[in-house]
Amino acid sequence: QSALTQPASVSGSPGQSITISCTGTSSDVGSYNFVSWYQQHPGKAPKLMIYEGSRRPSGVSFRFSGSKSGNTASLTISGLQAEDEADYHCCSYAGRSTYVFGTGTKVTVL
Amino acid sequence: DVQLLESGGGLVQPGGSLRLSCAASGFIFGSYAMIWVRQAPGKGLQWVSTISASGDNTYYADSVKGRFTISRGNSKNTLYLQLNSLRVDDTAVYYCTKVAGGDYFDYWGQGTLVTVSS
Numbered sequence: 001q002s003a004l005t006q007p008a009s010v011s012g013s014p015g016q017s018i019t020i021s022c023t024g025t026s027s028d029v030g031s032y033n034f035v036s037w038y039q040q041h042p043g044k045a046p047k048l049m050i051y052e053g054s055r056r057p058s059g060v061s062f063r064f065s066g067s068k069s070g071n072t073a074s075l076t077i078s079g080l081q082a083e084d085e086a087d088y089h090c091c092s093y094a095g096r097s098t099y100v101f102g103t104g105t106k107v108t109v110l
Numbered sequence: 111d112v113q114l115l116e117s118g119g120g121l122v123q124p125g126g127s128l129r130l131s132c133a134a135s136g137f138i139f140g141s142y143a144m145i146w147v148r149q150a151p152g153k154g155l156q157w158v159s160t161i162s163a164s165g166d167n168t169y170y171a172d173s174v175k176g177r178f179t180i181s182r183g184n185s186k187n188t189l190y191l192q193l194n195s196l197r198v199d200d201t202a203v204y205y206c207t208k209v210a211g212g213d214y215f216d217y218w219g220q221g222t223l224v225t226v227s228s
Contacts, residue, residue: 001172003154034213038155045205045221046155051214089155093213097143097160097169104154 004029004090004102011108017078020105022090023071028100030071034093037066037075041086049088050075077107085109112136112217114206119222126196126226132189132206132219140164140184143209146191148202149221156202159191160209174200196226 005023012018022035029035033053038046048057050066053073063078073092077084090102118130132144146158159180160169168180179192189206203223207215 003156006154032213036214038215045218046215047218048214048216051211051216057216091155091157091214097162097167097212098171099145099157099160101147101155101157 001094001098001100004092004100006088006090006102006105008103009106009108011110012077012080013110014080014082016080017076018080018107020075020077020088020090020107022073022075022092022102024073024092024100025071028092028094029068029073031095032093033068035066035068035073036091037064038089038091039084039086040089046089080109082109112208114208114217114219116204116206116219116222119204119224121225121227122196123228124196124198124226128193128196128224130191130193130204130206130222130224132191134187134189134206134208137208137217139182139187143212144182144189145207145209145215146180146189147205147207147215147218148200148224149205150199150202153202155205158204161189193224196224198226200224201226 037050040046054066115133145160161180177195203221205221208217210216
C-alpha cells in the first residue's frame with residue numbers, strides 16, 4: 001500500500017498547459033483503468049475532476065483531461081487559469097475494494 | 111443535493127478512542143459503498159477503510175487494521191468510524207466519501223479533525 005508518486009509541485013503561466021504525472025505499479029495503476037483525480041483548494045474538501053482515467057464529471061471544465069500509459073497516469077490542465085491553483089491528488093483502485101492515493105501535487109499559476 | 115456531514119473529531123491522548131460519524135442525505139445511502147479518507151497536516155490523502163453498501167464487507171489500510179472499525183446504519187443514513195488505540199500519527203482530517211462506480215469518489219464531506227496528542 002505505498003502511495004503513488006506525484007511531483008511535489010508544478011507551475012505554469014496563465015494560458016499554458018501543464019501535466020501532472022502519477023506513477024504506481026502493476027498492482028494498481030497498471031492493472032486497472034480506474035484512476036481518478038481530485039482538486040483540493042486550501043481548507044476545502046477534495047473535488048472529483050477525472051474518473052476512470054479520462055472521464056470528466058458533469059460540470060468539470062473541458063480544460064481538464066486524463067490519460068494513462070502503463071503504470072503512469074497523467075492529468076493535463078490546458079489554458080491554465082488562476083482558479084486552477086490548488087493541490088491535485090491522483091487515486092487508483094488497487095483491488096478488493098482498496099484504494100491508493102498519490103503523494104499530491106501543488107499547482108502554482110505564475 | 112447530496113450532503114455528507116462528519117462529526118466526532120477532537121483532541122484525544124495517545125491510546126485513546128473516538129467515534130466519528132458521517133450523516134448522509136440526498137441519495138439512497140444503502141445503495142452505495144462508503145469510505146473514510148484521511149489527510150495528515152500538510153500531507154496527501156490516504157485511504158483508510160471501505161464498507162460495502164450492505165455493511166457486510168469491510169476493508170482496511172494496513173496502518174489502521176485492528177485498531178479502527180468501520181460500520182454503517184442504513185436506517186439512519188449514517189456512516190461510522192471507531193478509532194481505538196490512537197497514535198500521534200493518526201492525527202488528520204478525516205473525510206467520508208461516497209463511492210461511485212466502485213472506483214471513484216463523487217461526493218466528500220467537509221472533514222472532521224482528529225488530533226492525537228498528550
